[in-house]
Amino acid sequence: MRILNLDPDPLGARAIAVFDVELNPDIILRGMVLRRNEIGEVRCFPARLPYGHKRSVDIAPRLTREILKLALDAFAQQKRPAPDAAHHHA
Numbered sequence: 001m002r003i004l005n006l007d008p009d010p011l012g013a014r015a016i017a018v019f020d021v022e023l024n025p026d027i028i029l030r031g032m033v034l035r036r037n038e039i040g041e042v043r044c045f046p047a048r049l050p051y052g053h054k055r056s057v058d059i060a061p062r063l064t065r066e067i068l069k070l071a072l073d074a075f076a077q078q079k080r081p082a083p084d085a086a087h088h089h090a
Contacts, residue, residue, distance in 0.1 A: 002022050003073075009035075031046070044067055
């Protein structure tokens with residue numbers, strides 16, 4: 001599993017970055033979002049469907065935590081100030 005195309009969110013606000021994650025050579029999740037919630041925890045979410053409030057995919061908490069760790073590591077490797085990793089939550 002690896003992070004692809006991690007880009008800072010141009011709108012800022014609570015969104016930190018948008019990225020793709022390759023789960024394996026056959027599956028790539030596009031448009032994942034790294035964001036800070038209301039209490040400052042950093043979380044990641046799959047893209048929303050273009051209608052309604054549903055996410056494009058449901059991801060088990062264990063896998064979400066793995067993706068979040070990879071995204072935070074990728075963010076740090078780009079030599080950007082990393083979100084407060086002490087407050088990350090899947």
